[in-house]
Amino acid sequence: MAMALDEKFFEKFGVEYAPKEIIFCEWEPGNEFYFIQSGNVRIVKLIQNREKNLSVLTDGDVFGEMAILEEQPRSATAIALDHVKLLKFHRDNFDTLMSGNPALAYKLLVIFSKRIYDAKRRLMILLLEEPQLKIMDVLVMLAEQDPHLDLQQEITLQVTSQDVARWAGLTEGDAQKELTHLSRTDKIELFGDKIVVKKIREFQRLVASRRKSMYQ
Amino acid sequence: MSNGAGSGPSGVITRTYKAGSIIYFENDKSEYIYILKSGKVVLTSVKLDSGEEVKEEVREGEFFGVKSALGKYPREETAQTLTNTLVLVLTPADFERLVLRNANVVRKMLRVFSNQLRRIVKMERSVLGEGEIVNPDAELFKIGEYYYKVGDTKHAQYAYKRYMEYYADGEKADMAMKRIRAIDAGEPAPDDIGGPDEGPPSAQPQARPVDRGDDFSLDDQGGPSDMIDFDDSSDDRDSRQVASSTALEDEMDDFLSDDTSGGLDDFSLDDAVSGNTPKDLSGAADASFSRGNYTTALDLYQKIISMNRTSSAEDKKLFEKAHFDAGRCYMEMAKPKEALDMFSRILRSFPDSPYMKLAIYHLGLLFESVNQKDKAITYFNKVLNMTPKDKLNSEALTKIKQLQGK
Structure with missing residues (x-):
């Protein structure tokens, strides 16, 4: 939706950020959510005293939307990557804004649908007991997220072992141990910035059957 | 699977299922969104944390299959009919068109979705031990x-x-x-x-x-299924002032109401209000008003006024009511002049109307809102002296005291 409402909206809600400028910072109270009109925004989080990239968002994306729900500190930091134009909406205007702009509301509805699924999917990983399975399921999740991958074949995932550790809710040490094990048994190949999985279907089956038996 | 399918003029498909049919299975990929028109549908899903099976019954008028269709991911639950059932089948595009015409539906769904999201994120945090x-x-x-x-x-x-x-x-x-x-x-x-x-x-x-994990339980998740449900659902359809507590169910009932003259197959997105009698229009208008859609409500009240039907007692009452409610719409829309015109018409044209007293009271409110204190007091005074005495009289008195106190 290359929103028709942009023009008149920008006057009222538009804000601009220079490259590297912080839009909001982790733990700061959050009352606004943002819609990216143009530019790229990096979402980062301090994890174990290191800055981790969570994602890069671009035109048409929404962020800070948890602020719609409640006054809650930001869970991550948003930094402008380049020159960024945003629409900034305060929680208090939310109802008015949504009544007047069902198109924007619909967009948020779609975003929330996706986020709910993604959050559930992550939770499913965390609820597995063995670290080994958690790692496998992270790889399965990442594979599922990329519609271009042929899961019957060997696949390449652009992730680091730190990323995997974070998704799995494991320390980097523990995650590394499991990844090394999978690599030794020739299930995966480890590179600095990517992981090659030989048979992702096998992981998928293993995790599914384990998940089933977990409850019995 | 489907025992019958029909397509209305707008292309919206209705489908009938026999008892025990599966509308979709968990893990199916499908873009369809359903509205339960009649019958019984149960959604069965597995709880993330316990593996327990959760069953939820869809209520008539409710959507199901929304999240997975919009989010483009596999179904998280199985939808099965318990009785002979009739559903409307929408594509995301149909759905978008439908909800864009009713901002309140999107807004409420948004609230439900965001609450679900919040709960899941909370669980995630607590599992990660980040809640401490x-x-x-x-x-x-x-x-x-x-x-x-x-x-x-x-x-x-x-x-x-x-x-x-x-x-x-x-x-x-x-x-x-x-x-x-x-x-x-x-x-x-x-x-x-x-x-x-x-x-x-x-x-x-x-x-x-602090999220200690004890202010919610895993049970609180409300099941991972894809059904729109409202915590604040209210059965009291007459609480028109409390627009925010109207359940979506009610809205959809209004939306898809059987009271309308058209049959189901005539249901069309462009014709959600298909009735043509003052009664149909009035019902739809009241529903819009209660949802805060004053523009839509006003249109419908105006329609009733322009029909000018006063032959039956019922139509006459609706005709007078439409004037009064159109006035209230104008007030809500901050158009005092138009509101004044509507209320005045009641005073001039329907001296015996049951809406007379209400109209006078609202004239008081109207003048109060534009800071014409004296005029406001005059109208409230009129209300105060009208019989039979009721709640409005005492409210008028309160108003007078307030205004004089200022």
């Missing part, structure tokens, strides 16, 4: 420390300044101030900065409620 912290002020300060330490003084400055903005009397305020000055002075970060432990943990001042 937290003084946001101390954490915010730490962010500043981190960036200062890695030499990103701009970002550090941002965090420290925010700290001072929000937590000026916080425990780290002095320190934050010191850091801000140091950065301004171009000083590099001190060596002892941002260590894993910087002093005793701050006592919990006005910190936000």
Whole structure:
């Protein structure tokens, strides 16, 4: 939706950020959510005293939307990557804004649908007991997220072992141990910035059957 | 699977299922969104944490299959019919068209979705053990420390300044101030900065409620299924003032109402209000009014007025009511002149109308709202002296006292 409402909206809600400028910072109270009109925004989080990239968002994306729900500190930091134009909406205007702009509301509805699924999917990983399975399921999740991958074949995932550790809710040490094990048994190949999985279907089956038996 | 399908003029498909049919299976990929028109549908899903099977019954008028269709991911539940059932089948495009015409439906769904999201994120945090912290002020300060330490003084400055903005009397305020000055002075970060432990943990001042995981239970998740449900659903359809408590179910009932003259197959997105009698229009108008859609409501009340039907007692009453409610719409839309015109018409044309007293009272409100105190008092006085005495009389008296007190 290359929103028709942009023009008149920008006057009222538009804000601009220079490259590297912080839009909001982790733990700061959050009352606004943002819609990216143009530019790229990096979402980062301090994890174990290191800055981790969570994602890069671009035109048409929404962020800070948890602020719609409640006054809650930001869970991550948003930094402008380049020159960024945003629409900034305060929680208090939310109802008015949504009544007047069902198109924007619909967009948020779609975003929330996706986020709910993604959050559930992550939770499913965390609820597995063995670290080994958690790692496998992270790889399965990442594979599922990329519609271009042929899961019957060997696949390449652009992730680091730190990323995997974070998704799995494991320390980097523990995650590394499991990844090394999978690599030794020739299930995966480890590179600095990517992981090659030989048979992702096998992981998928293993995790599914384990998940089933977990409850019995 | 489907025993019959029909397509209405707008292309919206209705489908009938026999009892025991599966509308979709868990893990199916499908873009369709359903509205239960009649019959019984049960959604069966498996709880994430316990593996327990959860069954939820869809109520008539409710949507199901929304999240997975919009989010483009596999179904998270199985939908099965218990009785002979009739559903409307929408594509995301149909759905979009439908909801865009009713901002309130989107808004409410949004609220439901965001609550679900919040619950899941909370669970996630608690599983990760991230719930145990937290003084946001101390954490915010730490962010500043981190960036200062890695030499990103701009970002550090941002965090420290925010700290001072929000937590000026916080425990780290002095320190934050010191850091801000140091950065301004171009000083590099001190060596002892941002260590894993910087002093005793701050006592919990006005910190936000801490997620200890005990303020929600896994049961609270409401099941992972894809059904729209409202915590605040209200059966009282007459509480028109409390628009926010109208359940979606009610809205959809209004939307898809059987009271309308058309059969189901005539249901069309462009013709959600298909009735043509003052009664149909009035029902739809009231529903819109209660949802806060004053423009739509006004249109419908105007339609009733323009029909000018007063032959039956019922139609006459609706005709007069339409004037009164159109006036209220104008008031809500901050158009006092138009509102004045509507209420005055009642006074002039329907001296015996049951809406007479209400109209006079609203004239009082109207003048009050534009700060014409004396006129407001005049109208409230009229109400005060009208018989039979009822609640409105005492409300008028309260108003008069208030206005005179000012």
